Amino acid sequence: MTSDFVRFGVVGGGAWGTALAQLLAADGAPVRLWAREEEVVLAINTQHRNPLFLPDAPLAPSLTASSDLADLAGLDALLVVVPVPYLRAVLEGLPSDNSPLIFCSKGMEAESFAFPVDIARDAFPARPRAVLSGPTFAHEVAAGLPTAITLAADDLALAEALARALARPHFRPYASTDVIGAEIGGAVKNILAIACGIVDGARLGLNARAALISRGFAEMTRFGLARGAQAETLAGLAGLGDLVLTCTSSNSRNFALGQGLGRGQSAAELMADRRTVAEGAFSAPVVAAAARAEGIDMPITDAVAHLVAGDASVADAVQALLSRPLRREGA
Numbered sequence: 001m002t003s004d005f006v007r008f009g010v011v012g013g014g015a016w017g018t019a020l021a022q023l024l025a026a027d028g029a030p031v032r033l034w035a036r037e038e039e040v041v042l043a044i045n046t047q048h049r050n051p052l053f054l055p056d057a058p059l060a061p062s063l064t065a066s067s068d069l070a071d072l073a074g075l076d077a078l079l080v081v082v083p084v085p086y087l088r089a090v091l092e093g094l095p096s097d098n099s100p101l102i103f104c105s106k107g108m109e110a111e112s113f114a115f116p117v118d119i120a121r122d123a124f125p126a127r128p129r130a131v132l133s134g135p136t137f138a139h140e141v142a143a144g145l146p147t148a149i150t151l152a153a154d155d156l157a158l159a160e161a162l163a164r165a166l167a168r169p170h171f172r173p174y175a176s177t178d179v180i181g182a183e184i185g186g187a188v189k190n191i192l193a194i195a196c197g198i199v200d201g202a203r204l205g206l207n208a209r210a211a212l213i214s215r216g217f218a219e220m221t222r223f224g225l226a227r228g229a230q231a232e233t234l235a236g237l238a239g240l241g242d243l244v245l246t247c248t249s250s251n252s253r254n255f256a257l258g259q260g261l262g263r264g265q266s267a268a269e270l271m272a273d274r275r276t277v278a279e280g281a282f283s284a285p286v287v288a289a290a291a292r293a294e295g296i297d298m299p300i301t302d303a304v305a306h307l308v309a310g311d312a313s314v315a316d317a318v319q320a321l322l323s324r325p326l327r328r329e330g331a
């Protein structure tokens, strides 16, 4: 079956944008990637590598890079992989086409409380929008290891067409119409991965980590259901699946950031001069504030927000979580 989506562009040359571009270019298909750093553009075009963000992955010669967003004009679909705090500014520079935008970043914007699709609705009201989210370490996707992911769009036919166009023998997108569920799963799991990293760094044990994963999932579910997400999405790849991945591996930048906090390093020290993102550090105060405003109980998210802000110690946060009144499970 022929696809409407053959010529892909990728907005963002970090680890995930590069891995997705490589996924699509591996069979020789031309893929255009926009990267902010000239050093990345030059290295992709001449050495077929991204030394700053995905140094160990050889890249296909059919993957070409540019630092000019205008070079993404006229393609069939764009994968947008810019960290959420910078997303609005980058979208403003995109050529105004009608092709779908597929959002692959996992976070919530400060002040507006907007998810990527909401930000795009402001910039491109008429453009079709989708979300790609799930348990997907970039280096594994670039290496061709088996991966499954949620692809959500309001329009099921669009979700299914994009899923078919992105699918590869080792990469299985599952179509969904639950856009908000896919976005909330990705944003909240990043915060919970920081919490699990803290437990690991502070040597609080595996019981504590399992408790955090399940009570964290309860927070994600409360927040998601209150915003219209479907329970199956939150229990699926974009929610629980990604939570399990990032809460159990120091390959997760969010988990690794938490490990540093748990060992007693300050967030400021851990974030200084860092080139890669731990989106959970940006999202924790935003999701905590949104939940507070909506009366949704998210104590773990709130604790991570305080620890990232540097206004609580790990011991204080653990004590605050453990001293909460006992309650019925599921309430």
Ligand SMILES: NC(=O)c1ccc[n+]([C@@H]2O[C@H](COP(=O)([O-])OP(=O)(O)OC[C@H]3O[C@@H](n4cnc5c(N)ncnc54)[C@H](O)[C@@H]3O)[C@@H](O)[C@H]2O)c1
Pocket: 012, 013, 014, 015, 016, 017, 018, 035, 036, 037, 053, 081, 082, 083, 084, 086, 090, 104, 105, 106, 107, 136, 137, 138, 139, 275, 276, 277, 278, 279
């Ligand atoms: N790395 C992964 O395995 C992975 C997997 C799935 C989803 N994600 C999500 O993808 C998004 C991008 O993460 P990544 O891992 O590709 O990034 P990264 O940590 O590898 O790189 C940081 C990116 O931020 C960009 N950046 C920094 N300052 C900027 C600015 N002022 N304006 C615009 N861009 C700026 C850099 O150019 C670079 O592309 C995040 O939301 C992340 O949660 C990552």
Ligand SMILES: O=P(O)(O)OC[C@H](O)CO
Pocket: 106, 134, 135, 136, 137, 138, 190, 193, 242, 245, 246, 251, 252, 253, 254, 255, 277, 278, 279
């Ligand atoms: O390295 P992290 O913590 O940003 O996680 C990467 C992906 O989101 C895993 O699905």
